[in-house]
Amino acid sequence: SKFEAKLKRGLNEYPVKPGETFQYGTAGFRTRGDKLESVLFKVGILAALRSKTCNGKAIGVMITASHNPAEDNGVKLVDPHGEMLDTSWESHATDFANAPSPDAFLATLKSFIETKNIPLNTPASVVYARDTRSSGPKLVTALRKGLAAVDADATDADVTTTPILHYLVNTINTPGTQESDVKKLIEGYFVKISSAFRKLLAERTSSGHLLVDCANGVGALAAKTLNHYLGESLNLELENTATDSCEELNKDCGADYVKVNQKLPPSLTSVLQCGQRGCSLDGDADRLIYYYLDESGEFHMLDGDKITTLVASFIIKLVKDAGLEDIQEKIKVGVVQTAYANGNSTKYLSERLPVTCVSTGVKHLHHAAAEKYDIGVYFEANGHGTVLFSPSAQRAIDSHKPSTSAHSDALNRLKDVIDVINQTVGDALSDMLLVEVALHHMSYTVEAWNRLYSDLPNRLVKVKVGDRNAFTTEDAERRLVQPPGLQEKIDQLVREKRGRSFVRPSGTEDVVRVYAEAPETDQAIDLALRVAGIVY
Ligand code: 16G
Numbered sequence: 001s002k003f004e005a006k007l008k009r010g011l012n013e014y015p016v017k018p019g020e021t022f023q024y025g026t027a028g029f030r031t032r033g034d035k036l037e038s039v040l041f042k043v044g045i046l047a048a049l050r051s052k053t054c055n056g057k058a059i060g061v062m063i064t065a066s067h068n069p070a071e072d073n074g075v076k077l078v079d080p081h082g083e084m085l086d087t088s089w090e091s092h093a094t095d096f097a098n099a100p101s102p103d104a105f106l107a108t109l110k111s112f113i114e115t116k117n118i119p120l121n122t123p124a125s126v127v128y129a130r131d132t133r134s135s136g137p138k139l140v141t142a143l144r145k146g147l148a149a150v151d152a153d154a155t156d157a158d159v160t161t162t163p164i165l166h167y168l169v170n171t172i173n174t175p176g177t178q179e180s181d182v183k184k185l186i187e188g189y190f191v192k193i194s195s196a197f198r199k200l201l202a203e204r205t206s207s208g209h210l211l212v213d214c215a216n217g218v219g220a221l222a223a224k225t226l227n228h229y230l231g232e233s234l235n236l237e238l239e240n241t242a243t244d245s246c247e248e249l250n251k252d253c254g255a256d257y258v259k260v261n262q263k264l265p266p267s268l269t270s271v272l273q274c275g276q277r278g279c280s281l282d283g284d285a286d287r288l289i290y291y292y293l294d295e296s297g298e299f300h301m302l303d304g305d306k307i308t309t310l311v312a313s314f315i316i317k318l319v320k321d322a323g324l325e326d327i328q329e330k331i332k333v334g335v336v337q338t339a340y341a342n343g344n345s346t347k348y349l350s351e352r353l354p355v356t357c358v359s360t361g362v363k364h365l366h367h368a369a370a371e372k373y374d375i376g377v378y379f380e381a382n383g384h385g386t387v388l389f390s391p392s393a394q395r396a397i398d399s400h401k402p403s404t405s406a407h408s409d410a411l412n413r414l415k416d417v418i419d420v421i422n423q424t425v426g427d428a429l430s431d432m433l434l435v436e437v438a439l440h441h442m443s444y445t446v447e448a449w450n451r452l453y454s455d456l457p458n459r460l461v462k463v464k465v466g467d468r469n470a471f472t473t474e475d476a477e478r479r480l481v482q483p484p485g486l487q488e489k490i491d492q493l494v495r496e497k498r499g500r501s502f503v504r505p506s507g508t509e510d511v512v513r514v515y516a517e518a519p520e521t522d523q524a525i526d527l528a529l530r531v532a533g534i535v536y
């Protein structure tokens, strides 16, 4: 047809190297940045078709490899409400990327368009962004050529964070949004979260101070902007902001470094004062980990589980204080975790509210939080999460007539809290504001927050295996189904160590992950290594 010539030109310009295979996994496509150009060209075509299928609504494309090394890159698609790409399209993305030749691709494309009944005459609109990686601009060029080949309308959101791109997609598609300039829409986001934050902390006499490790990534740029909007309400001391030195990205810093190594980035040792709060973002600013040094200089980490605990307690308190507990439609607040949640966090939370465990990956947590609760709080232990308010909870909050001034204060507070939160997807910066607000209104110091429960010692190790797809799991990844007999052996070790352990194939790397926790650190390490030993 009329597109075929343009498509062929692009496909010849971006050939798939023999033997190269790609997989659209939990994090979209992710591999070395220099391998991804052919994928980006095809992602442009797929995103346009997705937009056509969704009545021409804008689809997002985010180019990032998050916490992974600087030389890696990746790409994932964002659906119209700012959520992850519909799961049923993931395998098609994989098929597109792996079509070995231009002719094979055109055949795949043709049969895809026919079976999905894609309305080719509907216009397509795609908004894209990238993080600070040096491979980003080339990948954007390939994406743009893919979009142009099928005449899609392309909007460049430039260098920005993953959660801001998700927010943009949702906002652009919201009926009534007049603004079409992405710069202005992004500005609107900062205004929304920072003005709600300022209201929530208006009564605070001294201005707060927080150290932020930006992982030398795009979070540094967003945090700088946020700092400006926060004014006196909170002073962010930004560290690891070297976005121009591409090779520094995530290197010995950032949320993943802190969570995995359970220690302070070396670059912060002389900066973080004892008793001062600090936090780390990851390379695309959707993960957040807090920490502090106690008086003896000992490091304490507050991960996604600790954030869940703080945020859930705060929201329950606001719901109660606003008198929303007594109304007919009782608002059910619940929590979603994964198998990686520390056992003591699950114990603490289960004694207080409903807790659900789901498979790793934001799409699973987000879905469960929306399905199961009126207000769903979810964070992965690695620091990725947010809070979701169901339409009925939102209506109950909007229409509630408070009977006392105390109720009224709490209700207003709750409304402002909703404005601080990015409900489309977890945003480290908005989560950070939420933590600061919760600490203030719960009158917790960082030590008091940390004392809510103490983490069980734990270890995470990765094992390179012949074929990670030989490992399959059940019960939200807490038990192995395949290979046969392995789970029984794990059960035996777990009983001996009085701990907990599970094995699952990674969705982002070619490895199998082993997690173990036990009452003492050496037991946790020992258990992890022994389980790894039988997996290998
Ligand atoms: C991706 C996921 C993250 C998950 C991680 C697990 C999103 C946006 N990100 O980074 O939620 O924790 O993968 O990686 O869903 P793994 O499967 O390699 O352990």
Ligand code: ZN
Residues within 6 Å of the ligand: 066, 067, 282, 283, 284, 285, 286, 287
């Ligand atoms: Zn990330």
